[in-house]
Amino acid sequence: MNDRFWRPISIDCIDPGLFPSVALYLKSTGNYVLYKNEERPFTEDDRRRLERNFTEFLYVRTGDLEEINDYLENNLTEILARDELDSMAKGRILYQTSVNYVIDVFESPEIASNLARSRKLIQHLMHYLTTDAHALESLQSIVGHNFYIYTHSVQVTALNLLLHEQLFNVTPDEMIDVGIGSMLHDFGMIFITEQVLDKPDALSQVEYYKVKQHTQKGYEFLKRNGLNSEVALTIVRHHHERYDGNGYPAGIKGDNIPRSAQLSALCDVYSALITDRSYRKASTHADALKMMREEAKGGAFNIELFKRFEEIITARKTNSTA
Ligand SMILES: [Fe+2]
Known part of the structure; x- marks a missing residue:
């Protein structure tokens, strides 16, 4: 699959309370596999599970990027201020x-x-x-x-x-x-x-x-x-x-x-x-x-x-x- 259609998102960037409702994918042996659809919210449990599996990145479709960019840029101050980071x-x-x-x-x-x-x-x-x-x-x-x-x-x-x-x-x-x-x-x-x-x-x-x-x-x-x-x-x-x-x-x-x-x-x-x-x-x-x-x-x-x-x-x- 063409990598140009996907963009990596570090899981540290995903704040469960603020993250927009977009589908997230895992990359597995070169393929992109749905991790969660756009209806299901991303939770703290998701983060812990991914961290246990040493997953650093999830992927979004480039079509969803505008929303992701808005989220990242508007919430950067709050995200970077989190103590656990x-x-x-x-x-x-x-x-x-x-x-x-x-x-x-x-x-x-x-x-x-x-x-x-x-x-x-x-x-x-x-x-x-x-x-x-x-x-x-x-x-x-x-x-x-x-x-x-x-x-x-x-x-x-x-x-x-x-x-x-x-x-x-x-x-x-x-x-x-x-x-x-x-x-x-x-x-x-x-x-x-x-x-x-x-x-x-x-x-x-x-x-x-x-x-x-x-x-x-x-x-x-x-x-x-x-x-x-x-x-x-x-x-x-x-x-x-x-x-x-x-x-x-x-x-x-x-x-x-x-x-x-x-x-x-x-x-x-x-x-x-x-x-x-x-x-x-x-x-x-x-x-x-x-x-x-x-x-x-x-x-x-x-x-x-x-x-x-x-x-x-x-x-x-x-x-x-x-
Ligand atoms: Fe140059």
Whole structure:
């Protein structure tokens, strides 16, 4: 059955008192099996039973998603405030809600102009990242339930918010723009065909040229469709620039590259390296940083900024494993 018709919902997100009446499915050996129909409410017993069986996700039909998204976004404050939720559970809920948002924007680009939705979400994400020492680790451990591009978009958002918060004196409004830009940084990929995106081997020159256009095309589309934050647009357009001028699309150099784009480039590369791809396995945190250090020494990144990046990411790692 086609996975595109189904969307995973973490069972932590299901608050029995508030959850809308939609049918829920279990995934069993690749098939979706009805768990409860829309008439029967989801109860605390359901949650306990599923937890005993180590079920983390139920699935809904994409046709029911609008209701689920409304529920998640309207009740996020109450859901996240529940005492019994640990860091992982909160991470799963925020990750889920963020991924739903990114998928929706990729599938229905006109949603990008509805900034109220992303603004609220990023405020929650920001609060979680700055108040929970395990947040980054929790978010990073939640992968494999969605396509790479969505996971990656949320991961870059989390990293970029945290880095901006720790390194620069950024106003809350600007922080939201950093979040929106990060969430949508690869949005221009919707203009690239799937054959090119999913190709397991090296890209031809023509294909690589096409992939590189995602920065400029994403920027132009979002600008035309009501995204007017300079910071957000800069992240979308310039997250592949390199400090030595060897990046794209503009090939700008050094500190002519806005700082938000420089940080986004670091977060983007790090996230890509620590994730499994069709053409290579994920690197460990240490290996990813080692590769990036070499690149920084070779001129690709501002070496001072890279060192700060490394310190912050590594401190978070140590925090959460301690
Ligand atoms: Fe990109």
